[in-house]
Every structure is written in structure tokens, then in C-alpha cells.
Amino acid sequence: MSRLVTAAAAAAAVVLAAGALAVDGTLLADASPAITNSVSVTPNSDLKYTFSSFVLTGTVDPNDLGDGFVDVTFDNVDLGSTEVDGDTNTYQFSFPQDDSEGVSVTPSCGANPIRVTPDEDGPPSDFVIGSATINLLCASISVNPAVVGNQQLPATFAVTPQNFPAAGGFTLTVDGSPQAFTTAPGGDLDFTGSPSCGAHQVTLSQTFDEQVISATAPVTVLCPQITLTPSSIPLASQPVTVTVTGTQFHANQPVSVSLGGTVVGTAVTDETGSFSLPVSATGLDCAAHQVTAAEQATAGGPAFLFSASATLQVTGCTLTLAIDPTVLEPGQLTKVTGTGFAPGAPVTLAWQQPGGAPLLGTATVTAGGDGGISAFFLVMPGDLSGARQLVATQGGLKLTADALVDPGPMQPAHGGHLIYRQ
Numbered sequence: 001m002s003r004l005v006t007a008a009a010a011a012a013a014v015v016l017a018a019g020a021l022a023v024d025g026t027l028l029a030d031a032s033p034a035i036t037n038s039v040s041v042t043p044n045s046d047l048k049y050t051f052s053s054f055v056l057t058g059t060v061d062p063n064d065l066g067d068g069f070v071d072v073t074f075d076n077v078d079l080g081s082t083e084v085d086g087d088t089n090t091y092q093f094s095f096p097q098d099d100s101e102g103v104s105v106t107p108s109c110g111a112n113p114i115r116v117t118p119d120e121d122g123p124p125s126d127f128v129i130g131s132a133t134i135n136l137l138c139a140s141i142s143v144n145p146a147v148v149g150n151q152q153l154p155a156t157f158a159v160t161p162q163n164f165p166a167a168g169g170f171t172l173t174v175d176g177s178p179q180a181f182t183t184a185p186g187g188d189l190d191f192t193g194s195p196s197c198g199a200h201q202v203t204l205s206q207t208f209d210e211q212v213i214s215a216t217a218p219v220t221v222l223c224p225q226i227t228l229t230p231s232s233i234p235l236a237s238q239p240v241t242v243t244v245t246g247t248q249f250h251a252n253q254p255v256s257v258s259l260g261g262t263v264v265g266t267a268v269t270d271e272t273g274s275f276s277l278p279v280s281a282t283g284l285d286c287a288a289h290q291v292t293a294a295e296q297a298t299a300g301g302p303a304f305l306f307s308a309s310a311t312l313q314v315t316g317c318t319l320t321l322a323i324d325p326t327v328l329e330p331g332q333l334t335k336v337t338g339t340g341f342a343p344g345a346p347v348t349l350a351w352q353q354p355g356g357a358p359l360l361g362t363a364t365v366t367a368g369g370d371g372g373i374s375a376f377f378l379v380m381p382g383d384l385s386g387a388r389q390l391v392a393t394q395g396g397l398k399l400t401a402d403a404l405v406d407p408g409p410m411q412p413a414h415g416g417h418l419i420y421r422q
Contacts, residue, residue: 039130066120109138197223234316239282285342321399331381341367
């Protein structure tokens with residue numbers, strides 16, 4: 001080992017802190033007087049962005065020395081050696097030092113171990129005279145909330161600074177773009193924004209002693225969405241299994257899936273906020289039907305619940321409604337036929353005036369497997385004469401067909417009354 005005491009340059013953007021250091025030594029019974037191996041470091045108070053030299057001091061039993069020198073390592077970097085005073089069995093070592101021949105050391109955040117060992121020729125000694133730890137506290141920030149959904153935007157974010165050298169003079173950016181902020185009573189910096197979907201970097205910076213001190217933290221904007229496989233189904237193929245796939249929901253959150261407002265299944269998202277759920281599509285008419293996945297509340301779960309929707313289209317059908325005959329007499333049956341209805345689902349038949357006012361008589365029929373209907377429908381005796389419409393309703397599907405009620409030829413009857421020919 002070299003006898004030269006080397007130096008280490010501390011990093012500019014870290015907070016230096018030194019606390020009371022542990023002693024690792026052995027009391028030798030045959031020493032006279034007894035000497036305990038020891039190491040201590042000064043200063044031992046918290047330092048924030050202050051360039052400082054640390055001084056190691058200690059004592060060592062002569063029996064534990066190789067050739068009168070001890071070697072010092074900082075975070076596994078050899079800083080050099082220093083001589084032990086032969087009269088007092090003490091040593092002292094300073095670092096970092098402004099020495100052009102010094103070893104460059106970049107302290108890292110957290111624990112940085114120091115070891116003092118005998119300085120011997122050959123490989124480093126396994127015997128540790130003393131050890132200690134210097135904890136370096138780096139500037140950092142936390143952002144709350146760290147995860148939001150696009151349905152919550154714009155949102156207000158609270159940035160909490162830690163271990164900065166001063167309480168003000170900050171610059172706040174999101175992905176490099178400056179943000180206006182206000183300072184809350186507790187020291188948080190609040191800003192309101194609408195970041196796009198995905199991950200973003202919030203950076204807080206401060207100039208101190210001609211240095212730029214900065215820290216970053218992530219913010220994620222989730223954009224929950226669902227996809228349907230298939231996204232359209234033929235009318236006559238029902239029932240059909242449709243796979244609902246969700247992404248960017250909260251992780252480990254129960255989700256309820258509904259089709260046309262009716263719950264058809266439940267799932268739980270995985271660690272990535274995704275899920276996949278097969279559901280059955282049946283009894284749907286020829287229209288667009290909304291599928292919705294909505295998170296369900298849980299104890300200790302997120303306060304804001306995500307939801308997302310997609311459209312399931314029913315295709316492959318022709319919408320028709322016809323009556324025969326189209327000119328009717330009161331009390332007469334007419335044959336009703338239609339296509340394009342949801343298979344196996346009820347269809348309501350009713351009469352109305354062309355303006356929409358209801359008339360007497362309703363009936364319910366069930367659509368066949370091909371979505372067709374065929375039934376007879378009665379014009380009530382004594383009902384209004386004139387133009388009218390037949391209305392067939394199934395869910396959101398509504399078809400009409402025009403008709404005319406004609407009382408038929410009139411002829412005189414006994415007593416001068418008019419009668420309708422039946």
C-alpha cells in the first residue's frame with residue numbers, strides 16, 4: 001500500500017450527513033495498558049450541500065498493526081494509508097482533500113461504509129481495526145397523487161421536497177415544461193395540470209451555492225379502456241361469446257362488466273391493471289349495444305373508481321315490418337310479419353295514431369331464432385277509423401307500418417239507423 005494519504009471529491013448534488021459512528025474493535029487481554037481498537041469521525045452533525053472534510057481518528061493495539069500504518073477504504077475505494085503514532089497508538093486520516101494525486105470518490109445516497117485495516121504488503125488484510133458508516137442524504141421529492149386516471153383530469157398534484165438546502169427558490173417542471181405552483185402551509189408545492197396518458201417526470205430544482213440541486217419523481221396517468229373480441233356479431237349467430245379485455249385500470253381491483261345496462265360478469269384486475277373476461281351476448285337486436293366495465297368500491301381501495309365503455313354492434317340483419325291487409329275493418333285481424341329483431345326476445349305490438357297517440361290493443365310475440373316475427377293482431381271493434389300505425393318495439397328497436405281502418409260500405413237500416421256491413 002502507498003504511504004500517501006489520498007483525497008476524495010464529494011459529489012455536488014448530494015447532502016452530506018455524518019452521525020455518531022459505531023466502534024468495531026477488540027480488547028486485547030495481554031496489552032498493558034489495555035488498548036481497544038476504535039474509529040470515530042468528525043463532524044458528526046447533518047450537513048446539507050456543504051463541502052466538508054471528514055476526519056477519522058482512532059486507536060489501535062500495536063499487535064494488530066502490520067508495519068505501523070493503517071489503510072482506509074471509503075465505499076470499497078482505497079483512499080490510502082496513514083501512520084500510527086507509535087507513542088500514543090493513535091491515527092488520524094482526513095478526506096476529501098484538495099490533492100491532485102488523490103483518488104476520486106463519488107459518494108452515493110444512503111450508507112457509505114468506512115473500513116480501517118492494517119496496511120500490509122500484498123492483498124488487503126481481512127482483519128478490520130475499525131469500521132463506520134457515513135449516511136449521505138440526497139435531495140428528493142414525492143408527488144401525491146402519483147397515479148391518476150384521465151377521467152380525473154385536470155388534477156391538483158402536491159410535490160413534497162425533502163433534503164433541499166433552502167425552503168424556497170424552486171423551479172418546477174413536468175417533462176421539462178415549467179409549471180406554475182403555489183406553496184401550501186406545510187411546504188408542499190401544488191400545481192394543477194392535465195398530463196397525457198402514460199408516465200411523466202416531475203422535476204424540482206433549486207440553485208444553492210452556485211450549484212443546481214434537483215430531484216425527480218414519476219407521475220402516471222392511466223387511461224382505462226376496454227376492447228371487445230369480436231366487436232360485432234351477426235344477429236342470427238346469438239348467443240355469442242364476446243371477450244372483454246380491459247387495460248390501465250387500478251391494479252388488483254374488482255370490475256363489473258355490463259351489457260346494455262345488465263351485469264353479465266365480474267373480474268379482478270392484475271398487477272398491471274388489466275383483465276380479460278368472456279361474456280355471453282344473447283337476445284340483442286340490430287343496433288349498437290354499450291358494454292361497460294366499472295371498478296367496484298373496496299375497503300382501503302382507490303377513492304376514484306375508473307370505468308370504460310365500448311360498442312358491440314349487431315349486424316347481418318334487415319329491419320322490416322309489414323301488415324296484411326293494410327286496409328282493415330273494425331274487429332278484423334291483420335297478419336304481422338317482421339325481421340331484424342333480437343332472436344328469442346319479446347316484441348310488443350301496439351296501435352297508434354300517426355302522430356303517436358296510443359290506440360286500443362297490444363300484443364306480445366317472441367322473435368324466432370332468425371330474428372323474425374309472424375303473428376295476427378286485432379283491430380278492436382268500435383275503435384277509431386282512419387289512418388293508423390302498427391308499432392313493433394323490442395328494447396331500443398322500434399319499427400312502424402302504416403294501416404287504414406275503413407268502416408266499410410254503409411246502408412240504411414230499419415228505423416233510419418246506419419249499420420256497418422260485417
